Amino acid sequence: MSYIDGFVLAVPKANREAFRKLAEDAAVIFKKHGALSVVECWGDDVPDGEVTSFPMAVKCQPDEIVCFSWIVWPSRAVRDEGNKKVMEDPGMKMPDGGMPFDGKRMIYGGFTPIVGDPMSERG
Template sequence: MSYFDCYLIPVPTAKLAAYKDFSARMAVVYREHGAVRLVDCVLDPDTVDGAQFHADGAQSALEGAALRGFPAAAAVREGETVVLSWTEWPSKEARDAALPRVLADPRVQPDDDQEMIFEGRRLIAGGFLALLDLAAADRGGK
C-alpha cells in the first residue's frame, strides 16, 4: 500500500521559483531511490482568506465559525504563500529503506553559500498511509 510523506511549507512568494528549482533537483534523487511520485502545489491566491473555498455549504455547517485555511495552519507571514507537497512511495517499508540513502546523497545537501529558501523549522510534516485512492482503484489498485 502506498505511503506518503506530506509537507505544508510557508514559502516567501519571491522565492517560489527558487523553491521549484530546489524541489525539481530533489525529485531526481527521490525518484532514483524509489519514490513513485512527487507533487508540489502552491496555494491559489483566490482562496487565501477562505472566501472562495469550493465547499461554501461547509461554512454554514460550522455555525458561524470560520474555516481554518492553509495560511493559518502554516502560520504564513506577510509576503509568503503556502506550498503543499507530497512524496508517494510504494510502501512504508520502501520509504523507510530509501530515506537514509536519500538524506545521505550529497545532491540533497545545501551548498555552504546557498541562501535558505524557507525556514525548515516552520515546515509541517507527516507520514500518511493511503485511506482511499480512487485513481489507483480506477487502474485496478486498492
C-alpha cells in the same frame, strides 16, 4: 499498499524560482531512492481561516505563499529506507544561501491511504 509523505510550508513569494529549482532537484533524488512520484504545488487559492487553516498552521506571512507537496512511495518500508538514503545523498546538500523557506515552520508526516490508492489510479 502505497505510502504518502505530505508537506505544507510557507515560501517567500520572491523565492518561487529558487523553491521550484530545489524541489525539482530533490524530486530526482527522491525518485532515485524509490519514490514513485513527487508533486510540489504553489498555492493560489488558500484561504485564511478563523479557527485553523493552512496559512495559520505554517504561520504564513503576507509576503509568503503556502505550498503543498507530497511524495508517493510503493510502501512504508521503501519510504523508510529511501528517506535514509536521501538524507545521505550528496545531492541533497543545501544551496549556499540555504533553503528558500523557513524549514522550522514546515509541517510534514507519513500517511497510509485508506480510500484510493495512487498505485492503482495511475494512468
